[in-house]
Amino acid sequence: MDETKYPGIYENWFGKKKFLFTKSLDGKIFFGEKLIEGYRELDPTRSKLGAAVIKKISSIGLKENNLVLYLGASHGYTASFVSDIVGKRGIVYCVDFSPRVVMQLVFVCEERENMIPILADARKPLSYQNRVTKVDFVYCDVAQREQVDLFLKNVKMFLKPKSYCMLALKARSIDAVKNPRKIYEVVKKELSAELRVLSVVELDPLEKDHCVFLCQYK
Ligand SMILES: C[S@@+](CC[C@H](N)C(=O)[O-])C[C@H]1O[C@@H](n2cnc3c(N)ncnc32)[C@H](O)[C@@H]1O
Incomplete structure (x- = not known):
């Protein structure tokens, strides 16, 4: 997982697509999002913060x-x-x-x-x-x-x-x-x-x- 310039937001590339993540406070998921080694995927089509x-x-x-x-x-x-x-x-x-x-x-x-x-x-x-x-x-x-x-x-x-x-x-x-x-x-x-x-x-x-x-x- 790579840090971005945005505090607390990480990125990872899978093939040619970039995915955003945050480090989960508690390892839990709440919305069926992907959890990879303690990082939760932030979907930019569901979150305007992610889209920004x-x-x-x-x-x-x-x-x-x-x-x-x-x-x-x-x-x-x-x-x-x-x-x-x-x-x-x-x-x-x-x-x-x-x-x-x-x-x-x-x-x-x-x-x-x-x-x-x-x-x-x-x-x-x-x-x-x-x-x-x-x-x-x-x-x-x-x-x-x-x-x-x-x-x-x-x-x-x-x-x-x-x-x-x-x-x-x-x-x-x-x-x-x-x-x-x-x-x-x-x-x-x-x-x-x-x-x-x-x-x-x-x-x-x-x-x-x-x-x-x-x-x-x-
Ligand atoms: C687009 S949704 C928010 C999505 C959410 N921010 C997210 O990214 O997960 C807009 C929300 O604003 C709430 N809302 C609209 N007008 C409001 C108001 N005057 N006071 C409080 N909540 C309001 C609606 O009930 C709705 O849940």
Whole structure:
């Protein structure tokens, strides 16, 4: 397994194809992923974080021991890999508002002491303010019309100054017909008003009409 420039993310080539991995905290798998000598395969077609790495984002802004606020954790697929990256002394606060997916997320969090499930609406960060500390990284993947607003709201409330945050943006949730590139331009301007936008990568064809923004809180 070879280290990549992204902390906690490894790669291996099988034939002509590159595969991504994280070192599993506990040797367990949760989503039927491949486990090779203690490393879990991160599928970039299931994870926008993985897709951003394949698309050569400048950095993931995330490292060991980080405290992370994860908005839109769903069943915990990508969140479980973030849990591997931050390790036992890090924490991943996993927010999702769908009781159906949080039921499954809870099973993953029961196995992982560094993952905390929070059933809440990310548009209302005040509702979980008493359960989340200041964090080193905010990750947002909610695929909702209000994705930029709620991302910025949470960043302002929870992110430590100079720390990093990542928005996985679904253009079709903002406008189903507009050219996604036009949407990315508008979003970049909105983010730039509050944050330093460090890297922007389009995820096509791994995730159609999605773009990831890596930013730093000023
Ligand atoms: C695209 S899925 C996330 C996939 C996940 N990030 C992964 O990579 O494994 C989007 C998730 O965001 C959640 N979501 C959407 N709007 C939300 C909101 N306002 N507050 C909390 N969760 C929200 C949905 O319930 C859904 O589970």
